Amino acid sequence: xxxxxxxxxxxxxxxxxxxxxxxxxxxxxxxxxxxxxxxxxxxxxxxxxxxxxxxxxxxxxxxxxxxxxxxxxxxxxxxxxxxxxxxxxxxxxxxxxxxxxxxxxxxxxxxxxxxxxxxxxxxxxxxxxxxx
Amino acid sequence: xxxxxxxxxxxxxxxxxxxxxxxxxxxxxxxxxxxxxxxxxxxxxxxxxxxxxxxxxxxxxxxxxxxxxxxxxxxxxxxxxxxxxxxxxxxxxxxxxxxxxxxxxxxxxxxxxxxxxxxxxxxxxxxxxxxxxxxxxxxxxxxxxxxxxxxxxxxxxxxxxxxxx
Numbered sequence: 001x002x003x004x005x006x007x008x009x010x011x012x013x014x015x016x017x018x019x020x021x022x023x024x025x026x027x028x029x030x031x032x033x034x035x036x037x038x039x040x041x042x043x044x045x046x047x048x049x050x051x052x053x054x055x056x057x058x059x060x061x062x063x064x065x066x067x068x069x070x071x072x073x074x075x076x077x078x079x080x081x082x083x084x085x086x087x088x089x090x091x092x093x094x095x096x097x098x099x100x101x102x103x104x105x106x107x108x109x110x111x112x113x114x115x116x117x118x119x120x121x122x123x124x125x126x127x128x129x130x131x132x
Numbered sequence: 133x134x135x136x137x138x139x140x141x142x143x144x145x146x147x148x149x150x151x152x153x154x155x156x157x158x159x160x161x162x163x164x165x166x167x168x169x170x171x172x173x174x175x176x177x178x179x180x181x182x183x184x185x186x187x188x189x190x191x192x193x194x195x196x197x198x199x200x201x202x203x204x205x206x207x208x209x210x211x212x213x214x215x216x217x218x219x220x221x222x223x224x225x226x227x228x229x230x231x232x233x234x235x236x237x238x239x240x241x242x243x244x245x246x247x248x249x250x251x252x253x254x255x256x257x258x259x260x261x262x263x264x265x266x267x268x269x270x271x272x273x274x275x276x277x278x279x280x281x282x283x284x285x286x287x288x289x290x291x292x293x294x295x296x297x
Contacts, residue, residue, distance in 0.1 A: 007226075008276050011233075015272035022265055033258025034251070057254040 033057060035121035037064070039072070041088050043129040048089050061117040061125060082113040088127050102130040140296065141179055144171055145186040149194075160270040165232045166278050168208065169215045170286045173223075174293055177216040184208035203246040211235055225282040233275030240267040 039052045052072065058064045062083050065074050075087035085101045086092055093099040103110040103117070104126040110117055117125070148171075151163050164187075172180045188204035195201065214235075218227055240263035248256025 004279060008279060011272055011275055011279075015268055018268045019265060022268065032261060033256075034254040035258075
C-alpha cells in the first residue's frame with residue numbers, strides 16, 4: 001500500500017471514531033441553546049385557557065416556569081418527590097377537593113416532575129387542573 | 133482585464149456552481165473546496181477571488197436571500213486567500229488536503245459565529261453542536277477528496293488552461 005492509501009484509511013477511521021464519539025457524548029438529554037416551546041394552562045373550573053410561547057435557553061421546565069413566575073402566576077412546593085406545581089395563573093389546586101395540576105408533554109401525561117422534564121424545541125407543555 | 137479573463141472567470145464560476153449542485157444530494161460532500169484550491173493554484177489569486185464572489189452571489193440567486201449566505205462572501209474568498217498563501221510555499225497535495233479538511237471542519241463554527249450575530253449566542257452554540265456531525269463529514273471528505281483528486285484534476289486543468297491562455 002502506498003502512503004496516500006494509508007493516509008486515506010487513517011482519515012476514514014478517525015472520522016468514524018469522531019462520529020461515534022459525537023453520538024455517544026454529545027447527544028444530550030437536555031437540549032442546549034435556544035428553543036421555542038409552548039405552555040398551555042387550562043382551568044375549566046375558572047374558564048381559563050391561556051397559551052404562552054417562549055424562546056428560551058433553559059434546560060428544564062422548572063427553570064422556565066421560575067423565570068416567568070409572574071406572567072404564569074405559578075408557585076411550587078418542594079416535596080419529597082421533587083418540585084410540585086401547586087398554583088397556576090394564581091389558582092391554587094385545592095387538595096381537599098382532590099385537585100392537582102396535571103402536566104402533559106405533547107399531549108402525553110408527564111412521568112416526572114417539572115425539574116426532570118427537559119425542554120425540547122417545539123414541545124408543548126400543558127398544565128391542566130384535574131381531579132385525582 | 134482582458135476579455136479572455138472575463139470569460140474565464142465566468143466559466144470557472146459556472147463550473148463551481150454546477151459542481152455544487154451535482155453533489156448536493158450527498159449532505160456536506162462537495163468539490164467546491166477542491167475546485168477553488170485548484171483554480172487558485174492554476175489561474176492565480178486575482179482571477180479566482182472574483183470567482184468566489186460570483187459563486188456566493190449565484191447562491192443567493194438560487195436559494196434566496198438568507199443570513200448564512202452573507203457568510204459565503206467571507207468564507208470562500210478566505211479560502212482563496214489561504215490557498216494563495218499556502219501555494220506560495222508548497223505544492224504538496226498534503227498541505228492542500230489539510231487546508232480543505234480544516235476548512236470543512238470549521239465551516240459550522242464559522243456560520244455559528246455569523247448566525248449568533250443575528251440570533252444570539254444561544255442559537256449559535258446550538259447551531260454549532262447540532263451541526264458537528266456534518267462538519268466531521270465535511271472536513272474528512274474534503275481532506276480525502278483533495279488528497280486523491282488534487283493532482284489529477286490540476287494536471288487536466290493546467291493542460292486546458294495552456295490551450296486557453
